[in-house]
Amino acid sequence: MKKQTQRQAALRQKLHTQGAQLTSQRAAVYDYLSGVEHHPTAEEVFLAVKPNLPRLSLATVYKNLEALVKCGAVSKLTYGDAAARYDIRTDHHYHTRCFGCGKIWDLDVQGGFDLLTQIRPQAGFEVKDYRLELLGYCRECRR
Template identity: 40%
Template sequence: MLDHAVQSLREHGVRMTPQRQAILEYLVTEHSHPTADDIYKALSGRFPNMSVATVYNNLRVFKEIGLVQEMNYGDASSRFDFVTSRHYHIICDTCGKVVDFNYPVLDEIEAVASQLTGFKVDRHRLEVYGTCPTCQAEQTHTH
């Protein structure tokens, strides 16, 4: 996945810097849907000269190329997800954890929406909200 992403950046004329490589590796390996601040905090030890702006600028480049998607839920900071395939997100209302899940049956939703409305559909997004198992356990213990 990382090699494919690096190749994609090269094809778009984006130079690979050590910081850019580290941000990309972090996104590929961390499935926590980090915010720009999360990425900055995780990498600032390795790159003391790196700023939050550097992280944001690189995320913007990755987004333009289609390597990451920006997820904005309400007024919280945007989270970033390395795009490997079409998938959906379930979000914990208590701690904010975001978990991926696949449900291929939903891939047909764009065709159905187009047929029913006459729209030319470009994309869709599905978010499911609830309470994660960790928060459920904590709520059980505190009551």
């Protein structure tokens, strides 16, 4: 419980810097994202949070996710025409993405930035941002 309180205090501060408040809906959305391993769509967040907040609408979930992205508490992952997915981690890290179900998970590897330091001098290229994903089929979709 203390960890959740600290997390919400940090979230409250981030939102405050953007002129926003920590509402019960935002807290519920953030808490849900904090508790799942994959990176859900707004609709998945809505379906998971709605039982505890019966008056919640999908539009409200979208607005709250955008507020969380704007304040830097959540990352928005976009893939062409597919629905955006949301990630509680905002640091640079890698993902695995399933072709079957579309779910995305964090992939923890060491030394990823070493690749960028090797590319820069060879290509004369200044890296501003990067994203690395491994694509394939998750355990559930391979069954």
